[in-house]
Amino acid sequence: MKGFYIFTFFFVTSVLLQAQNIKVLNSVTKEPLFGVAIYNVDKSKSEITNFLGEASLSKFTDTEIIYLKHLSHVLKQITKQKLAGSNRVYLESNTQGLEEIVISASKFEQSKRDIPQKIISIGSESIQFVNPQTSADLLESSGQVYIQKSQLGGGSPMIRGFSTNRLLISVDGVRMNNAIFRGGNLQNVISIDPLSIQNTEVTLGAGSIIYGSDAIGGVMSFYTQIPRVSNTDSLLFKANTIVRYATASDEKTSHFDFNLGYKKWAFLTNVSYSDFGDLRMGSHGPTEYLRPEFALVTSTGDVIIENNDPRVQKVTGYNQLNVMQKAHYEPSETLSFDLGLFYTTTSDFSRYDRLIRYKKGVLRSAEWNYGPQNWFMSNLQVTKLSSNSNLYDKIKATVAYQNFQESRRDRDFNASIRNLRDEAVDAYSFNLDFEKKLSLNSAFFYGVEYIYNKVMSYGEEEDISTNTIIPTVSRYPNGSSWQSAAVYSSIKYKPNAKFVFQSGLRYNYVISNADFTENNQYLNLPFDTAHNESGALTGTAGIRWSPNSILQWKLNASSAFRAPNIDDIGKVFDSAPGAVVVPNNNLKPEYAYGGELGLKLDFNTKLVLDMSTYYTYLDNALVRRDFTLNGETEIMYDGELSTVQAIQNASKAWIYGFEVGLKMEFTKHLQLTSQYSVIGGTEEEGAVEVPVRHAAPNFGNTHLVYSNNKVKFDLFANYNNELSYYQLAPTEIEKGYIYAKDANGNPYSPSWYTLNFRTQYQISDSTIITASLENITDQRYKTYSSGIAAAGRNFILSLKYSL
Template sequence: MLLTLVAHTQVISVFEASTEEPIPGVVLYNLKKDKSVITDINGKVSIDIFSANETIYFQNFLYNKLALKKSEIINRGNVVYLFFNIEGLNEVVVSASKFEQDKKDIPQRIVSVTARDIASVNPQTSADALAATGNIFVQKSQLGGGSPMIRGFSTNRLLIAVDGVRMNNAIFRGGNLQNVISIDPFSIQKAEVTLGSGSVVYGSDAIGGVMSFYTKKPQLSYKDELFLKTNAVLRYASANNENTAHADVNLGYKKWGFLTSISYTDFDDLRMGRHGPEDYLRNQFVQTENGVDVLVDNPDPLIQKPTGYNQLNLMQKVHYEPADNLKFDLGLHYSTTSEYGRYDRLIRPSSDGLRSAEWNYGPQKWFMSNLTVTKTSSNSSFYDKIQGTLAYQNFQESRIDRNFQSDVRRTRSETVDAFSFNLDLEKTLNPKSSLFYGIEYLFNYVGSSGVETDITTNQNSDALSRYPDGSTWQSMAAYTSYKYKPNDKFVFQSGIRYNHVIASADFTANNAFLNLPFNTSEINTGAFTGTAGIRWIPNDIIEWNFNASTAFRAPNIDDIGKVFDSEPGAVVIPNNKLDAEYAYGAELGLKLNFNNKLRLDLATYYTYLNDALIRRNSTLNGNSEILYDGELSTVQSIQNASEEYIYGFEVGAEINFSEDLKLRSQYNILGGVEEANGIEAPVRHIAPSFGRTHLIYNHKKFNFDAFAVYNNELAFEDLAPSEISKDYLYAIDRNGNPYSPSWYTLNFRVRYSLNSSFEINTSIENITDQRYRPYSSGISGAGRNLIISVKYSM
């Protein structure tokens, strides 16, 4: 009887602090890691293998690590509470230096999104997950898209990294791009978005910000027995008849861990809202009948035809820990879409009604394999932690278009093979200062082809390719960053990086069609960038942050070698005389915390961009217009032709009415001008002021979130010239000019955990069925949208 009672007292329960839900899969181990156990599906585990005064460590990647003596746990009634890893609870970030640091030690503003946040939002793509932060504006040209804008910058002036590997490649363009949707939101453990320059750590392109995605890692059992955990999700959304299925399986052993993830999504054509500008309606579309293109009336003008597509994402992770101070991580990622329509081009008008009979993106494919080795050392003079990452990526994309009633279909296909190597080191110099440093090498090879097909005879012929085939782009860099923290109230961080970029393009093949006055183009340029910032907490209420930085972007193959119709009646041709563009910026932040009841987060910033690479009118062999794809088009090229001045203000607020009820809000105000040849104009990627407000109730198994999303108007005089030329994307004001109207949506979502295995998440978005189109987007947002998802875990 006594033995039974003692054994019973050794079983403890581990709960999440905020919801009091049991947490399965928490690893408990001792300091030597020679003893370990894992909580079961009910959060229970026996700790009889640990001695009475032994310290037990609780670890799960979703929660803050905890260490308690066994005697303390018994005194607490055999119950342990873990806190979810969120801001305010000593959150750790990685993107600022490639190594873990307390978020409160970073002078720059970093927005964090956890796997739990993503699950609550239920985003269709990773772009939608970023938009849900309230700090990032997302543009879409089609349903299969999502081009983030951060502080007035976008596309190739923002950097995307996945597990520390740079996704930006040699053909990332200045026009809107959708590579971020290749990242499966179900696979993300955490995303960290650096608002502002990240060039010291990430090099070229990181002018406006860095989006760092960290995908889930396998969890080990730290013992000989297998730790098995599976998740399955089914989701449906009514606005585009989305059908999504996801599953992942974790196999954990003492030293080896394996994680397999698969997601498949099928979207139908997107329905827009019922109440809003009639300019957005899809009244007609092109249909081919008996080999002839005809305009047909859309039976339901709210349906944006064609926008549907499907997507498959696969991920395989392998984790190996042969010793406490040595880890190996292998990641394999694959994403592919079906062919899908570029909606903004398919609604482009012409004298015959619509210009294009076909305008599709071919399947967007992305593959990445990366191997990371991490080693810690307590006696090395050069590092406490060293991390090496070797990666290979393959990108494939294509564009297929055919003019209305034309027999010629054009197909332009691109591939990029991207190789990278990073070596990053961290060294604690003394209790008050740390050093981070590293080197990087990147190499990109670009393949590009053009084909014209006569659809009546199926005969193919060579055509002008989008890029010079066989182009190369490479980058070499070294950086160092220093942190000085004399006490808990003050932190100083600074860094410097040298980056050298070499690019080469040969236009001989394309000159058979284009007749450029040159056959080659070379880029050979280097740049120093730096940053310095402080964080100062004079008391429990106030926190000041200040950061100043420089950044740059070297021309890539898209800049020096692209041939493409960038906008109606214009064609971009290569330019062999380009230099890097440079940015100089500063930001000032203030956080106020009134007893955790009211929190305010304020920031203002300013960025000056010099020698900005932008499209400008040009000539080819003395001609300002050429015939391109059957249309007389104005000649343009990318040029170092302007200066940009961008500024903004951000304010976030959180009111905690109680433990369960809180109000959160985020609002962003942006402005900026572009100056070229003494003429000022609005900057293209300056979004209108935008924000979100959430009223959240969270109690144990139940979570309720009522929220509003809103955007201000962008008047005609505030549109960039390149946007005015695409007037068919916009509503028309009372003077007959294009503009982007203000809009809002009202929404709510409910999440309920039936038990430790089943969770239901239901949302109704755009309750009032507003018809709206985010600034610069070619597709209208979803109308009233019912989303239902069910998650099963075991």
């Protein structure tokens, strides 16, 4: 018995000692929380967690109430007695606007209210409720990202007057932009499975300090689901399955994911498959958008078929498969390893805007298809925490490999030659990021980055009458490379809760190499190789000042850049009917200089007004302009005499805008939100100034949302202003076939609106049903610059079952 009492004494003592030392973590990310204030009711006893989220509770009694308070998390109450031997306490992030946590601003967690720039956050609950078909649709739901679509399998974001290769996309902190990201509309964002995303952050404005080249107009950061370890000795198993159907495109989507969590290991598998039919447009709108006929390839030749329902956009259907596999290993509380594998593939899908072009009264193309768009990524991230290192408190090392594959297949109506062009990019990247708390008031972030891209490109002509294939000019110089090396640093100084100052610098050095030997047998360029080197120093400085609980001011100034890539210096393609873009080896980086002023008025969360205005000056802008090749202004390309053009540092641009957001809480369950963006801008074209191509029309949305424990309703409107003929950029006027016609017969982009209703009901703890009726009034419209008309009246039904 004596031994039993001794054993019991030591067991109880060890449990109590363990309970006296706790570790405070974020409930979602499981990251330790630094600076959590721990105190009792009268605040006579207090502690603060260290860099590892650790603190001692020895000064507190077993039964007294202990409060845990952190700026960006919900206040929590505990007692040592209720801990029952556990030494881990989880705090929930406060998702009420200013208190959100964001990662993209420094690659480490920060409170959103501390960031001088404007960042949109879309969490997992919002993603589940929005129920987007693609990640482009997810971005559009924010009301602050404008989406252009050239086809159903598309979605090219526009942010504050910038688009495509002037915006940066990252997945789990890995840069997705590669050496052939182009200035034309870019559809790569659809490779990201929206059903795998845990949260998305969109930085409005420059992000070159952290992300380097291309991050001029904004950064779209997608963070996918994280494998969860088990906090007990039992296996943690969680699984979800989702099925969805949409009427406008006859969409059929199925998805499943499951998590296997052990004490130190966790695995997550995620698979989605979508099949889309031809998209049906609305009944009320411009007749120019209708599809009265389409080309059909038959065994006896090409024929024009009358479309028995002109609202159906033939042929736009396609299918897509997304697979994600993740593994997490946590050998200790201060060290973790994360491996992610991603694979996306599509079927062939038509580029719809090219299929509706006419030439001499007849459809120009019999075929214009993108081949399967394939994307593979593997990334390994190692995270180390330390409370005694002089160099860092957190360090993240990320190494990634990506492979991009895309192709184009086009043939003119009744032509025997089919043009085949295939591209692939191998992209390697390495990032080393550090965070160091210099004091309770300041933090230092710094890191290094290296990127290497290898481009493979092939061109062929297939004679369908003889089934013979011969080589021809490729889209890019085969074997070309693009590499970037950078070092960056930023500092945050927060002397008190009212004021934050952040500033940073980045130096980038970019090298491009291209060999045109293969293509010169077709183009006869005045050079065989191109070697481009450029260095860029960019900086940012911003403040956040909250003089009282109502007002919050934000002021930010920044510079950003985009270095010429292989698409700029080496591309050969038909930019428009009768025009061909050729290589140019004499390019420099373009620079953007901008400022932003923001004001938020928060009347005790009952009424919140969020306003911001910005201005950006783009210098040495890389734009497509007329060019000469060996003194010639026209050359033969794909059998057609075409005007010669090239990417050149031939312009400047001035872009400005104003954004306003409103949130009004009528009751705990009913609230109104609204967002509206005004964008304008001009650029130089020769001796005149013309509208900027990617400045979207003024647009916005308004939502009336009711929610309680099990049900949620959202009645909302999306709306978009007109862009008249005189407000269209010249390159858009060239594409008049995608636009409506005004009273004078000139192309223009009409205004439009949609009324929509969405609801979600939690049938049980394991089952959720989501239903939407979009475009209730069946409007026929196109988002600006889009080749394909948007969906007409669309009923979407989704069912989610969880284990």
